[in-house]
Each structure stands twice: as structure tokens, then as C-alpha cells.
Amino acid sequence: MRNQQATKLIFEMSRPGRRAHHLPSLPESAEAISELLPADVLADEPPPLPEVAEGDVVRHFVNLSTLNMSVDTHFYPLGSCTMKYNPKRNERMASLAGIGDVHPLQRDGTVGGVLQMMYELQDMLGEISGLPGVSLQPAAGAHGELTALLVAAAYFNERGESQRTVVLTADSAHGTNPASAQMAGFSTKAVKSNADGLVDLEDLKSKLNDETAVFMLTNPNTLGLFDSQVGEIADLVHEAGGLIYLDGANMNAILGIARPGDFGADLMHFNPHKTFSGPHGGGGPGAGPICVRDFLADYLPGPVVVRDGDGYRCQAPSKSIGRVRSFFGNVGVLVRAYIYIRTYGKEGLRKVSEDAVLGANYLLSKVRHILDVPHGDRCMHEFVASAKRLKKDKHLTAMDIAKRLLDYGFHAPTVYFPLVVEEAVMVEPTETESKETLDAFAQALFRITEESGDLIDEAPHSTKISRPDDVAAARKPILKWSEGE
Ligand SMILES: Cc1ncc(COP(=O)(O)O)c(C=O)c1O
CATH class of the missing domain: 3.90.1150.10 (Aspartate Aminotransferase, domain 1)
Structure with a gap:
């Protein structure tokens, strides 16, 4: 008998004329309404929405929500797709009026507090990663991968090295790695793992040449192992003229212990939902900030937040690849990451x-x-x-x-x-x-x-x-x- 309500579609519960609220009918004439609304949203017939009472709607959706498992209801040991505990305090703070009610079209001068938070977040992510150029725009980890590869492509193009068209990915990598490389216009080659589950150095060497643009490395890797050869890997790739991309999805294992910038990475993304307790975006409404070495920072997507006297403002980096997301990215998720980092400290x-x-x-x-x-x-x-x-x-x-x-x-x-x-x-x-x-x-x-x-x-x-x-x-x-x- 549990969740009886959730076994029906809300359309099956519909009864003609049943309503949650009865609003007074509009005094305006049809002409006046058509002046207010674009023609294509005005239909002769109202859309076929379910007609249900408020109590039924509430029960329907609350019961539906209980059919799933979540971090709030169950142990959730989902390797690689980490569902971290989302502190309720972060949720409360992110919905404070000064944060939750801010409109993305507000002028910089009216959202100084939010800009300060984003500026400080850029700074903190740069410090945690050891890579000082930061863009908060990407909307998911995979989107961060794509964005960083577009940055790498712009860098190679400007250096006259447009023959660098190959991205190497580890065979244990998340599927998003080769997919992002393809979307960014590169072709891909997989580098084998050795018997210990780490990068096979001989296989890597055999695939490095002057067509290599980037080696995408996940460290700790998806087997949950830290690849201690990472220094040697970075040297090999750099000697071949390529860049190291670090898939930072597993940064929650090395925070404050090892920094990608120190072990050879040139570009990386963070997955705030895995590392800093943001809600997971399912491919979009999350966040996937990227961090890059200083010589790549000018190509980052804009806007980034910069200091302006005592205040803050947004600006595009000088050789920016352009926007990859509307407005400033998913600020609500980024605010949660900011609060998480500030709460824990170094x-x-x-x-x-x-x-x-x-x-x-x-x-x-x-x-x-x-x-x-x-x-x-x-x-x-x-x-x-x-x-x-x-x-x-x-x-x-x-x-x-x-x-x-x-x-x-x-x-x-x-x-x-x-x-x-x-x-x-x-x-x-x-x-x-x-x-x-x-x-x-x-x-x-x-x-x-x-x-x-x-x-x-x-x-x-x-x-x-x-x-x-x-x-x-x-x-x-x-x-x-x-x-x-
Ligand atoms: C190792 C690894 N790389 C990349 C991603 C892609 O991240 P997102 O799901 O935020 O797009 C994931 C998924 O969480 C992952 O586990």
C-alpha cells in the first residue's frame, strides 16, 4: 500500500474543473492579452494540463520522491559518480535572499558580494590546484573537459602548431574524456594501462609525437590508484610538445595533499559535486570549473572576475575562446562550493x-x-x-x-x-x-x-x-x- 499515489500518473488523477487555486478571471480583453504575450504562446485551446487539487499534487510528488534512493536516505557508494553528502547549511546559505534572489542581468555594481565570492572562489581553486588561471563558467565536469581542450586548441593555433590534432586518453578514463576531445575537434588514441592499473609508459611513449596536443590523465585514476609515475608522464608529454590535462574528478582524494600544478598538469577541471558537495548537475545544471597554467589563462572563457579598486568586475581574458555558458555559469552551485571550502579551510x-x-x-x-x-x-x-x-x-x-x-x-x-x-x-x-x-x-x-x-x-x-x-x-x-x- 506504500506510495499508492506514486503509482499513478498525475494525468490519471485529473478531474475536470478540479484546481489547487481559483484565480479571478482576467478583466483584460483577448486583444489586450495578445499584446502582452507573443502570438506563438497563445493557443485557441488551453494546454492539456492535469486538473488536480493541491493536496493531491503535493502527495503525488512527495511520494514520487520516495521511490528513489538518495544520499539523504541511503548509503550511496557510487564510485566515480560520487554523490557526496550535501550539508544542509550550504543549501540554506545558497538560498539567502542576497544570493538566491540575484538576477543574472543585474549590473556588476549591484552584485558586489556575489562577485567577491566568485573572485575568492577562483583564487581558492587556483591555490588548491596549483594552476592560477581559473574559469568558473563550465556547467559540468564534462563541459570543463571540453572547455579546457578548446583552450588548448586556441593555444596551439596561436603558436602555429595546428598540426597537433591528437588527444591521448587513458584506457581506464571516463567516457567523457574521448567524447570531449572529439567534440573539441581532436581525434583520440587510447593509452593502455599496465598490469598494476597505471599508465603503461612504453605505450604512452610509442604514441607521443608532434601531432600530440594533450594527454588526458585521471589521477587518482578510475581504479582508485594514484599514478606515482605522473612526474615522468608529464616530462614525456612536455618533451613531445604536448600538454597534460588532469581530469580532476577524483580531487576529493588529494585535497591539501597534492596539487596537479605541482605534479605536471597544465589544465584541469574540478567536479564540485564530487569534491565540494555541490548537487550533481546531470550534464548541465552543475559546475565544472577549470584551472590552467598562467600561459593559458588569456584563452579562458569570459567573463572572469577581476579586482577593480576596492570592488570587483567581470571581464573577458584578452584572447578568450568566448563564452561557453550564459551569464556567469551556475552561480548557485559555485556558491555551495565556496561555502564548503571556506567552512573546512586548508x-x-x-x-x-x-x-x-x-x-x-x-x-x-x-x-x-x-x-x-x-x-x-x-x-x-x-x-x-x-x-x-x-x-x-x-x-x-x-x-x-x-x-x-x-x-x-x-x-x-x-x-x-x-x-x-x-x-x-x-x-x-x-x-x-x-x-x-x-x-x-x-x-x-x-x-x-x-x-x-x-x-x-x-x-x-x-x-x-x-x-x-x-x-x-x-x-x-x-x-x-x-x-x-
Ligand atoms: C573520472 C570522471 N571524469 C569526468 C566525469 C564527468 O563529470 P560530469 O558528470 O560532472 O560531467 C566524471 C563523472 O562524474 C568522472 O567520474
């Missing part, structure tokens, strides 16, 4: 990373008795286990484990990524989880490996919809609740 951010690494290693020490972990005895903020042996011995796949974990009250880890690990189960606990939660998760994982039959094949049993995209689902009805349940 020492606090280092502690965040230390706790993230400690939590992941604690869980790894428990999980390695249950699943194989092919790379590394230790990990950074996440680790990648494999269900390959269980699949062979017991027909238990990574997908089965992910589905069954939902019944135990845990959001599934990332599965089948990175591609270099067969039957990958990628776990990232984040720094805020307690020992009790990590123990309970390991215990659930262990119990699942002891299970078999329908319990596994038809899991999850506790959710409204089960395995919509699986072969098993093709044999069974997708919807598990029946009329009137």
Missing part, C-alpha cells in the same frame, strides 16, 4: 581527503575477502572489485550484486566501469560514512554472495520497478505491483 580539506581515503581502505580491507580486487592492495578514495570469479563459479554477476544491494537498503555501486576490469564493482564510500555503515555494507555484500535462485535472479524485490532493462525482465512483467495493491 586543514579541514586535507582531513576530508584523508577521511575519504581511510574509509575506502577500511571497506576495501573487508570487501577483498568477499570479491576479488585485481588492482592494488591499497586504494585512494575508491576501489574497483570484480565479480568475474563469482560469475564463473556461481553465475553471480556485478549486475546481480548491484540489484540485490537495493533490497538491503544500499544504493548500488557503479558497475561495469572502468572497462579495464571485467565485472567491475566500483565502490566509493566518501568521507562522511560511519564505520557501522561500512560494516553493514560489507556484511550485505557477503550475504549476497551466499544467496542464489530467484532471490538473486529477480532482485530487487523491494522496489516498485525491477530490472527494466534486463533479459530476466523480458520474461516477467516489468511492473511488480498490481492494481489495488
Whole structure:
């Protein structure tokens, strides 16, 4: 009977004439209205909106929201796509009137406080990364990748090195890396990982030449390992005349401990949703600030905030690639990152990373008795286990484990990524989880490996919809609740 309201579409609840509020009818004539509104939004017939009472709308959407798992309701160990705890305090501050009600078209002089915050955020990200040129414009990590590659292309063009058309990506990289490179007009080549899950230096060397523009490196990488060869990698790429791009999605493992600018990176992006507790944008309404070396700063997209006497103003860098986002980027998300960084301070951010690494290693020490972990005895903020042996011995796949974990009250880890690990189960606990939660998760994982039959094949049993995209689902009805349940 739970969530009865959420089993219906809101259109199915519609009854003619039912309303949340009755507004007085407009005194204006049809002509007067058509003067106010553009013709293409005026229709002869009103749009077919559902007609429902306020209580029903509220219940409908509140019930819908309870069908999903979130960081506020469940442990969410989604490796690589980290869902970090979003402190409620940050949410409250971001919605203060002086921040939440600011209009993007307001003149610089009327939004000095917000500009100051953005200026200071640029400064702090430059300090954390060791790369002083900062643009807050990109709207997601992947958008940051694209933007930084456009910056690199502009730089090479100006140097008369437009033959540099190849971007190298690690074979363990997130799919956004080669996709961004293609979108920026480069062709891509994958660099292999070695048996330890790190960059295969010989393979890298064989692919470097005067066509190389950028090597996109994720460090810590998507196997949760810090590639300690990074200095040598940077030397090799720089000697070949290329630039190092650091996919900074995993910066939450090294905050205050290592800076990309110090270990050879020339450009990078941050994922505030993974590192600084911003809400995840799902490809757009998030943020993906980029940081670059000083010699690349003139190509950054504008506007950036600069000091102007005692105040602040926006300006475009001198050789800017232009805008990549309307207005100033997603300021609401950036404000949350600003508050997060200011709240923790230098020492606090280092502690965040230390706790993230400690939590992941604690869980790894428990999980390695249950699943194989092919790379590394230790990990950074996440680790990648494999269900390959269980699949062979017991027909238990990574997908089965992910589905069954939902019944135990845990959001599934990332599965089948990175591609270099067969039957990958990628776990990232984040720094805020307690020992009790990590123990309970390991215990659930262990119990699942002891299970078999329908319990596994038809899991999850506790959710409204089960395995919509699986072969098993093709044999069974997708919807598990029946009329009137
Ligand atoms: C390693 C890595 N790179 C890039 C991205 C892309 O970031 P976004 O989802 O913000 O576009 C992700 C996803 O979170 C990621 O895990």
C-alpha cells in the first residue's frame, strides 16, 4: 500500500474543473492579452494540463520522491559518480535572499558580494590546484573537459602548431574524456594501462609525437590508484610538445595533499559535486570549473572576475575562446562550493581527503575477502572489485550484486566501469560514512554472495520497478505491483 499515489500518473488523477487555486478571471480583453504575450504562446485551446487539487499534487510528488534512493536516505557508494553528502547549511546559505534572489542581468555594481565570492572562489581553486588561471563558467565536469581542450586548441593555433590534432586518453578514463576531445575537434588514441592499473609508459611513449596536443590523465585514476609515475608522464608529454590535462574528478582524494600544478598538469577541471558537495548537475545544471597554467589563462572563457579598486568586475581574458555558458555559469552551485571550502579551510580539506581515503581502505580491507580486487592492495578514495570469479563459479554477476544491494537498503555501486576490469564493482564510500555503515555494507555484500535462485535472479524485490532493462525482465512483467495493491 506504500506510495499508492506514486503509482499513478498525475494525468490519471485529473478531474475536470478540479484546481489547487481559483484565480479571478482576467478583466483584460483577448486583444489586450495578445499584446502582452507573443502570438506563438497563445493557443485557441488551453494546454492539456492535469486538473488536480493541491493536496493531491503535493502527495503525488512527495511520494514520487520516495521511490528513489538518495544520499539523504541511503548509503550511496557510487564510485566515480560520487554523490557526496550535501550539508544542509550550504543549501540554506545558497538560498539567502542576497544570493538566491540575484538576477543574472543585474549590473556588476549591484552584485558586489556575489562577485567577491566568485573572485575568492577562483583564487581558492587556483591555490588548491596549483594552476592560477581559473574559469568558473563550465556547467559540468564534462563541459570543463571540453572547455579546457578548446583552450588548448586556441593555444596551439596561436603558436602555429595546428598540426597537433591528437588527444591521448587513458584506457581506464571516463567516457567523457574521448567524447570531449572529439567534440573539441581532436581525434583520440587510447593509452593502455599496465598490469598494476597505471599508465603503461612504453605505450604512452610509442604514441607521443608532434601531432600530440594533450594527454588526458585521471589521477587518482578510475581504479582508485594514484599514478606515482605522473612526474615522468608529464616530462614525456612536455618533451613531445604536448600538454597534460588532469581530469580532476577524483580531487576529493588529494585535497591539501597534492596539487596537479605541482605534479605536471597544465589544465584541469574540478567536479564540485564530487569534491565540494555541490548537487550533481546531470550534464548541465552543475559546475565544472577549470584551472590552467598562467600561459593559458588569456584563452579562458569570459567573463572572469577581476579586482577593480576596492570592488570587483567581470571581464573577458584578452584572447578568450568566448563564452561557453550564459551569464556567469551556475552561480548557485559555485556558491555551495565556496561555502564548503571556506567552512573546512586548508586543514579541514586535507582531513576530508584523508577521511575519504581511510574509509575506502577500511571497506576495501573487508570487501577483498568477499570479491576479488585485481588492482592494488591499497586504494585512494575508491576501489574497483570484480565479480568475474563469482560469475564463473556461481553465475553471480556485478549486475546481480548491484540489484540485490537495493533490497538491503544500499544504493548500488557503479558497475561495469572502468572497462579495464571485467565485472567491475566500483565502490566509493566518501568521507562522511560511519564505520557501522561500512560494516553493514560489507556484511550485505557477503550475504549476497551466499544467496542464489530467484532471490538473486529477480532482485530487487523491494522496489516498485525491477530490472527494466534486463533479459530476466523480458520474461516477467516489468511492473511488480498490481492494481489495488
Ligand atoms: C573520472 C570522471 N571524469 C569526468 C566525469 C564527468 O563529470 P560530469 O558528470 O560532472 O560531467 C566524471 C563523472 O562524474 C568522472 O567520474
